[in-house]
Amino acid sequence: MKPAPFEYFAPTTIGETLARLSEHGYEAKALAGGQSLIPMMNFRLAQPSVIVDINRVTELSYIRANEDGGLSIGAMARHNQVEHHPLIAERAPLIYEAMPHIGTVQVRNRGTFGGSIAHADPSAELAAVSVALEGSFLLRNHQNERWVPAEDFFVGLFASALEPDELLIEAKFPQLPARTGCAVVELSRRPHDFALVGVAVVLTLDNDDRCQNARLVFLSVGDGPVVAHQAGEMLKNQIFTQESMRKAAETAAQLDIDPGSDIHASAEFRRHLAKILAFRALEKAYGRAKGEV
Numbered sequence: 608m609k610p611a612p613f614e615y616f617a618p619t620t621i622g623e624t625l626a627r628l629s630e631h632g633y634e635a636k637a638l639a640g641g642q643s644l645i646p647m648m649n650f651r652l653a654q655p656s657v658i659v660d661i662n663r664v665t666e667l668s669y670i671r672a673n674e675d676g677g678l679s680i681g682a683m684a685r686h687n688q689v690e691h692h693p694l695i696a697e698r699a700p701l702i703y704e705a706m707p708h709i710g711t712v713q714v715r716n717r718g719t720f721g722g723s724i725a726h727a728d729p730s731a732e733l734a735a736v737s738v739a740l741e742g743s744f745l746l747r748n749h750q751n752e753r754w755v756p757a758e759d760f761f762v763g764l765f766a767s768a769l770e771p772d773e774l775l776i777e778a779k780f781p782q783l784p785a786r787t788g789c790a791v792v793e794l795s796r797r798p799h800d801f802a803l804v805g806v807a808v809v810l811t812l813d814n815d816d817r818c819q820n821a822r823l824v825f826l827s828v829g830d831g832p833v834v835a836h837q838a839g840e841m842l843k844n845q846i847f848t849q850e851s852m853r854k855a856a857e858t859a860a861q862l863d864i865d866p867g868s869d870i871h872a873s874a875e876f877r878r879h880l881a882k883i884l885a886f887r888a889l890e891k892a893y894g895r896a897k898g899e900v
């Protein structure tokens with residue numbers, strides 16, 4: 608299939624891009640790495656009449672340290688740039704661990720951080736990881752800008768808080784507290800496939816090795832990233848044992864998520880996977896928080 612006809616613009620600045628998006632509204636789509644948009648256009652699942660190609664907007668392509676100890680990632684940072692940047696490994700080990708799970712090297716050479724977030728695929732690792740890390744996104748139109756917490760950004764299946772005239776500019780992540788461990792664990796049928804189920808965990812220990820905070824965020828079990836609030840609450844102030852982690856994983860799989868069935872997996876199988884993967888992720892994250900792994 609070939610895409611429906613469209614008008615093509617290739618701005619070189621954010622200002623010019625925002626002017627185009629404002630002019631064309633719902634008719635327009637930003638083109639980032641094209642790894643999701645182009646196939647959708649070829650299948651005519653998307654038929655924008657205007658494409659605003661942001662690949663020449665170099666001011667959107669950065670990874671930088673913030674003074675508060677966190678970091679910012681510009682929307683046009685390519686996946687492979689994020690994957691290999693030393694700051695990511697140092698300040699956002701969860702993102703670092705997630706990157707190789709995203710498609711193939713070829714996909715990561717073109718795909719962008721911002722494209723992955725804006726696309727709001729419920730199977731996207733970066734969506735779940737951004738929610739787990741309590742990140743936030745900077746959205747801008749030709750008049751205003753606003754910060755949206757990652758947890759509020761994903762509002763449904765392939766749906767986000769982005770308005771048609773808004774551009775995602777940046778993702779920002781706070782510094783991780785001391786004694787924090789992270790892990791992302793997933794299962795897919797073949798290497799590089801989208802995950803059948805995945806989970807990102809961020810947990811912090813207090814000085815007595817009790818759980819100060821635990822966030823478990825699943826991918827591929829709902830319309831967007833799903834936060835396992837009940838499992839997180841169960842773990843608070845508890846000592847991590849095999850038993851407490853198993854119970855939390857069970858709660859997450861039975862009470863916090865409501866996965867659907869599709870051609871890839873039944874709901875029942877997804878719950879089963881969720882329980883096992885959550886346990887493994889908790890175990891890994893706990894070990895890392897204690898500095899053991």
Ligand code: FAD
Nearest residue numbers: 637639640641642643644710718719722723725731732775
């Ligand atoms: P594009 O395809 O260019 O755009 C996607 C959408 O986001 C479009 O609607 C576009 O208008 C919008 N958009 C892009 N940038 C902005 C912006 N700055 N502001 C506002 N809107 C914007 N992803 C995973 O997470 N996990 C996987 O395992 C995985 N496997 C893949 C396997 C294959 C074979 C392929 C082809 C893709 C896979 N992907 C996977 C998707 C990949 O991560 C894409 O890079 C990502 O979904 C979209 O990023 P992109 O830069 O290509 O965006």
